[in-house]
Amino acid sequence: MSHIETFYEVMRRQGITRRSxxxxxxxxxxxxxxxxxYVPQIxxxxxxxxxxxxxxxxxxxxxxxSESFIRSAHPLVKDVVLSMLSLDYDDTLMAAAGHQAEAALEDTIQKYKGEYILAVEGNPPLNEDGMFCxxxxxxxxxxxxxxxxxxKxxxxxxSCASWGCVQAARPNPTQATPIHKVITDKPIIKVPGCPPIAEVMTGVITYM
Structure with a gap:
């Protein structure tokens, strides 16, 4: 497994001195x-x-x-994304696109097996072998x-990922389904809402 940066390493890489x-x-x-x-312990x-x-x-x-997440005030989403965690792939927020974005996804999966958190927004359609998404x-x-x-x-x-929401309503032509019906061997933390409260989202992901 590759080395995962610590908070301190990120701060130093951003130009923060040891004194600061x-x-x-x-x-x-x-x-x-x-x-x-307590300062040495921190x-x-x-x-x-x-x-x-x-x-x-x-x-x-x-x-x-995502629209709710980026509006969090406590903590600010910039602090969550830049300091508290390593958001290695999010096709809505990342600068990369196309092949570069997909390469970043695969790189993280291979480098940090068993160590990364998978956050899922929306749900998968199962009809016609998933061709609706x-x-x-x-x-x-x-x-x-x-x-x-x-x-991990x-x-x-x-609500989409948690229980299906609008696209899973009858007659559900795409066979949209919540995440837990597809992934059954991993712990899944559901944060329902349409959208969820911003501070609940940042709180959950920061806690994890």
Missing amino acids: FMKYCSLTAAALGLSPA ANAMENKPRTPVLWLHGLECTCC IIGGKPFVDQLKHAAKHA AIIAWG
Whole structure:
């Protein structure tokens, strides 16, 4: 398994000096109401705890979950994405597209087997071998199964992923189905809502 960056490594890579880092740890302790004696413990945790790689997939949905997520205020989504976790793939938020984006997805799956979190927004259609939702030239249901195989856990964002929502309503011509009906061998954390509350989303993913 490849090395996963720690919070400290990310801060240093962004140009933060060791002195500024220790000041940050001191301010963190003060903000939490802790004595200065806790500063070394906070610094040690920041230096050693790895950031969590996250893959964020999109199936049948309206992207309202992402729209809610980016509006989080506590914590700010920029802090979640840039400092708290490693969002390695999200075709809505990432700069890369096409072959570069799909290469980033596969690279994360191979490098961090068993270590990454899979976040899923929307659901897979099963009718006609999944041909109603194509991502990167392949049915979304195939992408979902492939990405879930080596995931540590899965987050089902919103009502679509959690229980099917509008596209799974009768007569459901695409046979859209919630995530847990397709992935049955992984822990799945459901965060329903259309969309879910922004701070609930950032809170869940930061906690994990």
